[in-house]
Amino acid sequence: MGETTGTTYPRFAAVNGLTTIVTLAIGAPVAIGVGVIWGIPTHAIVGLVVMAGLAGFGVTLGLHRLFTHRSFTTPRPIEWGLMVLGCVAGQAPPFSWVATHRKHHKHSDATDDPHSPHTCGGRQLGFIRGFWHAHMGWTRGGSGYDASAIRDLTRRPDLAWIDRYWYVWYGLGLLAPAAVGYLIGGTAYDALIGFLWGGLLRHAATEQSTCAVNSVCHVWGLRPYQTADQSRNSWLLGLLALGEGWHNNHHAFPYSARHGLHWWQPDTSWCVIWSMERLGLAWRVRRPVLPEHKLVEPEQPIAKAG
Numbered sequence: 551m552g553e554t555t556g557t558t559y560p561r562f563a564a565v566n567g568l569t570t571i572v573t574l575a576i577g578a579p580v581a582i583g584v585g586v587i588w589g590i591p592t593h594a595i596v597g598l599v600v601m602a603g604l605a606g607f608g609v610t611l612g613l614h615r616l617f618t619h620r621s622f623t624t625p626r627p628i629e630w631g632l633m634v635l636g637c638v639a640g641q642a643p644p645f646s647w648v649a650t651h652r653k654h655h656k657h658s659d660a661t662d663d664p665h666s667p668h669t670c671g672g673r674q675l676g677f678i679r680g681f682w683h684a685h686m687g688w689t690r691g692g693s694g695y696d697a698s699a700i701r702d703l704t705r706r707p708d709l710a711w712i713d714r715y716w717y718v719w720y721g722l723g724l725l726a727p728a729a730v731g732y733l734i735g736g737t738a739y740d741a742l743i744g745f746l747w748g749g750l751l752r753h754a755a756t757e758q759s760t761c762a763v764n765s766v767c768h769v770w771g772l773r774p775y776q777t778a779d780q781s782r783n784s785w786l787l788g789l790l791a792l793g794e795g796w797h798n799n800h801h802a803f804p805y806s807a808r809h810g811l812h813w814w815q816p817d818t819s820w821c822v823i824w825s826m827e828r829l830g831l832a833w834r835v836r837r838p839v840l841p842e843h844k845l846v847e848p849e850q851p852i853a854k855a856g
């Protein structure tokens with residue numbers, strides 16, 4: 551695969567957008583309804599937690615801290631595994647996810663930020679419109695991405711192959727909990743409830759936690775670091791989003807593998823990276839030098855309304 555520049559669209563981009571809507575609007579409510587009426591076996595609850603952890607770390611460790619920010623280095627088989635798990639999460643094909651997030655950091659809360667709750671295409675947004683735009687509305691703008699922003703990834707044929715077949719890994723991530731449910735329970739209902747809870751409900755829940763980092767963490771919370779954007783720290787999302795809720799810390803030190811910077815800021819993704827480093831599975835793990843943070847001026851002024 552040669553290097554490309556300009557806007558590129560992932561394979562079956564429309565399918566990715568559809569999975570987001572279908573799992574949230576239909577899959578998750580049906581999963582809860584079926585479980586309440588016909589029962590929730592233990593394996594379905596375990597499947598939900600395990601799959602949410604795997605897909606969640608695929609996003610936080612893989613797509614975010616490893617591929618977007620290069621905050622640590624790890625062997626290729628672990629890179630492959632993390633990118634596949636990022637596909638299982640179903641939030642976006644990996645190259646699209648990384649390019650969009652790099653753009654967010656480059657233009658955070660300024661005109662060209664793809665998902666700021668404060669601006670969109672040069673307009674200032676009202677509170678409700680802005681919150682919706684940052685949470686999910688921005689995804690309606692299409693799945694195109696600037697390939698020139700991720701040349702470090704596109705020039706890697708192994709990663710490009712995983713990205714090209716993102717839908718295969720996503721589909722396997724839906725079917726795996728169904729297969730395990732059938733192996734444990736032995737009935738068609740065990741397979742169905744495994745698919746619904748470990749597949750669809752898990753996809754909706756993990757995707758919403760990422761959406762909330764984009765919306766909530768640029769609106770509510772403390773700002774211990776005076777960054778040029780509106781990023782905030784959220785204790786709740788620090789817990790639910792595997793450490794990604796310490797978003798003001800992250801915008802202050804985007805290169806850092808560690809987002810929760812104090813013992814009272816839980817960051818499970820950092821716990822995994824720290825453990826990998828101890829085991830020799832991660833190196834060049836980048837940490838913040840706390841007194842070194844300096845205010846970065848906005849790259850462009852936020853546009854005036856009208």
Ligand SMILES: [Zn+2]
Binds near residue numbers: 654658764781797801
């Ligand atoms: Zn942000």
Ligand SMILES: [Zn+2]
Binds near residue numbers: 651804
């Ligand atoms: Zn980031």
